[in-house]
Amino acid sequence: MHPYRTHTCAELRQDHVDQSVKLSGWIHRKRDHGGVLFIDLRDTHGLTQCVVDEGSPLLAQFENIRTESVVTVTGTVRTRPGETQNANMPTGDIELYIEALDVQGAAEVIPFQVAEDDGVGEEMRLKYRYLDLRREKMQKNIRLRNDVIFEMRKRMRAQDFQEFQTPILTASSPEGARDYLVPSRLHAGKFYALPQAPQQFKQMLMVSGFDKYFQIAPCFRDEDGRADRLAEFYQLDIEMSFVTQEDVFNTIQPVIEGIFEQFNDFTGTPHKIEWGEHIRYEDAMLKYGSDKPDLRNPLEIVDVTEVFARDDVEFKAFKGTIEKGGVVRAIRAPKVSDQSRKFFDKLNSWAQSEGAPGLGYVVFKDGEGAGPIAKFIPAAAQEELKKISGAEEGDAVFFICNKEKPAAKFAGLARDAICSALPEGHEAAREKGVFKFAWIIDFPMYERDEHTGEVDFSHNPFSMPQGGMDDLENKDPEAIYAFQYDAICNGFELCSGAIRNHKADIMEKAFSIAGYDKSVLEDKFGGMLNAFQYGAPPHGGCAFGIDRIIMLLADEPNLREVYAFVMNGQYEDQMMSAPSDITPEQLKDLHIKLDMPKAKIKEQAA
C-alpha cells in the first residue's frame, strides 16, 4: 500500500465498501462522543468522515491531536448506518473505520478557525496565509484563478497566439506610475526597474515578426494601493500585427466572453454576459461621468446648463458657477416621487460627505415641481428640464453644478449613489445577474493640466493618433483622438489597449507636443525607436487585468481574495516580513548609502 494514500478525501463511495484504504489530510473537525470519535478528514478535494470505534486503542491518541494536524489513516470503508448517511456530503454514504494512525504533522493551537468563517480580520489572515488558504472559500477562489488562466492560455493558443516571457529586470520609464527599482551591483549607481507592463518588449516582438503575442504578464507599480490595486499583479497581455482596432476587439472579445460564460455561475448565481455598443470616451464622461461606467445602472446624466442659464431661472448658486464657465449636469431618477424624505436627505448627506454643498433636486409630482430648489425654477424652465432629461410626472431630477471636469466626475459618483439608494426591485435599481461589458473608444491623445496649463499624454504615449501626422501638425492637441481603448465591465476597467504608433517620425512629433525633447525619447525609448527604423509593422493590442476578471467572477470586493500570497494595503508582507532591512554588506555591495527621513531614524533608535 502507498505510504500516504490510496484515495483522496473526496473519492470514496459505496463501491469501495469493505476495501482497505489509506487517506491523508488535515483534521477538519473532531466530534468526540466518549466511546466513538468522528474525524472529518480534509484534503483539497473534499471531506471524508472517519470513525474511531469504541474500544479502539487509537482513541486516546486521537484525543491528543488537534484539528488542522496532518494525519494518515488506514482502515476499512463501511456503509454508514441508515439514518446517519449525510446527503450533503459527496462521501456521505460511507465512512472509514480507522485501524492505524500516522501523525505526519501535528498542529499547534491555530490562531483562527479554518473549518468555519469566524470573521477573522485580514491582518491575521495574511500573516497566516497558509492557514487562510486552507479554507474552503480560498481553495475555491484559487482554483478558479488557476482555471481562468488555463482557459486563457488554451483560448489564446487556439487562435494561434504564441506565449512569451519578457524580462523582469528592465529599464525605468519616465511615463506613468512609479517604478520599483532594483540596484545594480555590477554597475555602481545604476538601477533596473521592474516592468509596469511589458509594453516595449511586446511591441518589439511585433517588429521581430511574431504576429500574435500573449503573456500572462507580471506587472509592478509603486503607487498607493486600493481594494482593486496592488503593487504586483497579472495581465493577459496581447499584441498583434497588421490589425485595426476592430480586429483587436474581434479577436479578444470572444476569449473574454467565453471565459465569463464558462465561469459565470461560479458564485452559484448564473450571470448573463452582455457586450454593449462601443462608447466614445467623451460620451461616457457626459452620460456616465466615468470612463469605466457600471452599465448595470440604467441612470444617465444630461447637460442642463442652458436651463439654469435662462434669465427666468434665479438659482444664484448655479448661476454664479455657470458665469465662471461651469456646467450643470442632471440625473433623472424615474418613479421616486413616492420615496420618503429620508431617501432624498440621505443622498444629500452623501453629497456633503463627498465634499459637495449638497445634491439639489426637483421632484415632479401632482403636476408641478417640488423640492428645495424648485421655487427658483419657473414652470417654463421646468418644462425644458423635463424635455432634456426625459423626466415625467413621478420622477426626480438631481443636479450637479461645477466646472466641467469635476461636475462630470461628481455626476458619475452621484449616478451610482442614486442607483444604490433605490430600493430592491425598483425599475432603475442596479441590474443583477449580469456582466455588462463595453469598449470605451476614442480616448483623447492629450490633456491639459489644469494647474500648469501644459499638455501631456492623457493615456498611453505609444498610441497612434487617429489622424496620424496630419492631426498632430494641424489640430489643437486636445482635439486629437488616439486609437486607444478600454474594455469595461460592471464598473471596472478590465482592459486597456491601443493601436500603436509604429512610425518613428510620428512618435517624435507626438512626444514633442507633450513637451518631451527628442533626446528624452531617444534616451528612454531608444530601443524601441531604433527598432522602428528597421521595418516595423502596424500593430496594436491590449492587456486584461486577470485579477479583476477573477474578482468579478468570484464576486469578491477585494483583490486580495483571489491571490494565494499577497501584501497588505501598505504593501507589506507580514508573513515573509517584506520589505525588510538588509545588511550593511549588502548595501556596500550595491554602492548604496541610506538617507533616511528623520522620523524613521528616531523611531528606529527608540
Next chain:
RNA sequence: GCGGGCGUAGCUCAGCUGGUUAGAGCGCCGCCCUGUCACGGCGGAGGUCGCGAGUUCAAAUCUCGUCGCUCGCGCCA
C-alpha cells in the same frame, strides 16, 4: 500627503450619558457522553482595554497626541 472607520481574551465582538472583581460566542485545557456531521453537557484557564499624556475622588468609557489596520481621495500613461 489627506480624510472616514476600527483597535477590549488566541479569534469575532458587547461594554449606554465615567462608578464594585471588564463580559459573551467560538477556540483552548480538564471531566462526562456509542452515531455525530457547526455533536451535546459540566467545569476551568486566559485581559497592560493598541501606546503615551491629560481631566477627575474615580477612565475601557471624556480630551489631546501617537502607532497600527482598513476603506477612500490624491496618485495609478
